[in-house]
Amino acid sequence: MCAVSSHDSAARSTAPMAPGRIPLLGHTPSLLRRPLNFVNSQRDRGPIVRFAVGTKTFYLLNDPALTRELLIDQGSDRGPFTKRGMLLDHVRRMVGNGLGTSDGDLHHRQRRMIQPMFRKQRINSYVDTMRETTLAQIQGWSPGRRLDFPDEIGVLVATILTGTVCGPGLANDVSREVTRDIRAAARGVGLRGMLPAAMTRLPLPGNRRFEAALSRLHAVIDQMIADTRARDLDRGDLLSLLLAARDEHGSPMSDQQIHDEVVSIMVGGLESSVTALSWTLSAVADDPEIDHRLHTEAVTVLDGRPGPSVADLPQLDYTRRVFTEALRMWPPGWLLPRRATTDVKLGGFLIPAGSYAVYSPYVLNHDPQLFPDPERFDPDRWLPGAITKDATDAFFTFSGGARKCMGDNFVMTEAVVVLATIAARWQLRRTTEPPPRPRPKAVLTPSDFHLTATPRPSA
Helix, strand or coil, X not given: CEEEEECCCCCCCCCCCCXXXXXXXXXCCHHHHCHHHHHHHCHHHCCEEEEEECCEEEEEECCHHHHHHHHHHCCCCCCCEECCCCHHHHHHHHHCCCCCCCCHHHHHHHHHHHHHHHCHHHHHCCHHHHHHHHHHHHCCCCCCCEEEECHHHHHHHHHXXXXXXXXXXXXXXXXXXXXXXXXXXXXXXXXXXXXXXXXXXCCCHHHHHHHHHHHHHHHHHHHHHHHHHHHCCCCCCHHHHHHHCCCCCCCCCCHXXXXXXXXXXXXXXHHHHHHHHHHHHHHHHCCHHHHHHHHHHHXXXXXXXXCCCHHHHHHCHHHHHHHHHHHHHCCCCCCEEEEECCCEEECCEEECCCCEEEECHHHHHCCCCCCCCCCCCCHHHHCCCCCCHHHHHCCCCCCCHHXXXXXXXXXXXXXXHHHHHHHHHEEEEECCCCXXXXXXXXXXXXXXXXXXXXXXXXX
16 A cells, blocks of 8 residues: 655745645555656655555655755764665675665774775776676677677676676686676565565575575685685785775774675676666667767777777767766666654655655656756767756765765776777667666666677778
């Protein structure tokens, strides 16, 4: 049973927000049947909308200022909102208490220790791995080959993750096993997190496959931690950096905490990148002009080289805009909750303790007042003279504040390298099937689709 309310059906995000309680309106079963349409349709009801699912009450924030207040002004680790509850509690039981699932003082400590590992200079050191991994995969393509998406990108991103997190020294057979298990675990985490806990314990085939994949992944990571620590190796990968990290008191992470961080990064980071890259390639395949501009930029910048180096990245501006527009159209995290630990006000509206303030990057990214003609895929809307400050300030695709995704620069760098490397050598076109449909699960994944690969004349 679901119900919805709003502050003022005539209010818009730019209107002044008067404080007060939010009255309950009618029933909304469409929330469960078509959740993406439901959240997007609430924008014109006002800056904040209340709805209920079972015994839980949610406050959907349609206003960028309210979202900013939630994430930045009141989003500190010791603030009145927490990520605990619902999906995150399920995920934590499966992947541990890493940065993506921890909260409070632990999250504060871990973020301070891990943040240096995601600085620009460190991410740039992974560009060669990103490029060579992409080249290795696309060299296996053949003219006219029908490629399965998102699976094709899933293999690529998982292999990149394995190389950057665990290091290049991983044996090929172990790397393949880790890649397979990361993908199985990542898919299973999102699905199981949305199911009642009792269902995840039933001896069903899907549960057994998930548990087996997660068990193998845990075992391999434990072994890698032990080997790296015993040999005192520093390969420049994330695992080596985690072992060397110290907090402000000079204390290292425990092996269990390192384990949880590695699993959290690998499992949590996979599906978001796979989803975003799959949507991007789908959009490019459907627009010959965008495809032409992407290819032209790639061959001009690369100048005969097979893929980009660090020095090429600033020149791949159109490639970056294409990916940013895909993130706007189809943000992986489409609906994200924060639970109030105490009675708290957002913009004068009371959010009672135990209820959830929910923000939707999808809703904000499709607001025509922020992004004119929001259903049109237009990379040029991100040109410096075209995009407004209001729009960039409302772009919370990577969240914001203390919980902002630290991997945003990694994801962007990876995407630019992958897209430029592919665009220089291959043209992807849709088969006879229609474009993919969004599937609003834990992330906004596309339905399965196929693209046909054709070599570029200059490749």
